Structures are given as structure tokens and as C-alpha cells.
Amino acid sequence: MRVHNTTPVFSAANCGIMQEISELLYRQTLRAWHLTFDESDAMSEVEMETKEIEETIASLAKRKPEAAQQLRREIIMAWVDRLHKYFTRY
Secondary structure (H helix, E strand, O other): OOOOOOOHHHHHOOOHHHHHHHHHHHHHHHHHHHHHHOOOOHHHHHHHHHHHHHHHHHHHHOOOHHHHHHHHHHHHHHHHHHHHHHHOOO
16 A cells, blocks of 8 residues: 655665555654654754755765765664653653
């Protein structure tokens, strides 16, 4: 089931498996985001997401895939940490 084209990079590379994995992760992340969104400031969320996107685009524009990969890891781990803090506070 295709919900949203979340990964134009995988689509452009014609990598169906990575596209499916990315879309699955996108749907799971979206669910978690909706669970925790009420607890956070909407504007700071938008600013953080914008910064992450801009940094990712900049690293890809420099044609440094290792830097982009590391950046994405850091972003994902920060998200995991935020979710962990949300779900373990009770």
C-alpha cells in the first residue's frame, strides 16, 4: 500500500525495497509524532524539522554521502531519544 512518496531519492534510484522500508518507517514515525505532538510546542517542531531538512539537503549538495548518512543517523537517534523520554515519563 503506497500512502505517500516519502523518499524521492529511493524512487529516483529505482530502489523499490528501500522505498517500501522508508514508507513503513514514515508511517510509524507519523503515528508516534501524533502521539507526542500535543506535548510539544508546534513552532519549535517546525523549526527543528526545517533545520534537519536544510542540513540534509546541504550535505547532499556537497556530494558527501557519508556526511549525509551520519546526519540522518543523528536526526533519527534524536527522535528516538525524544520518544523514549515521552514514553518512559510515566
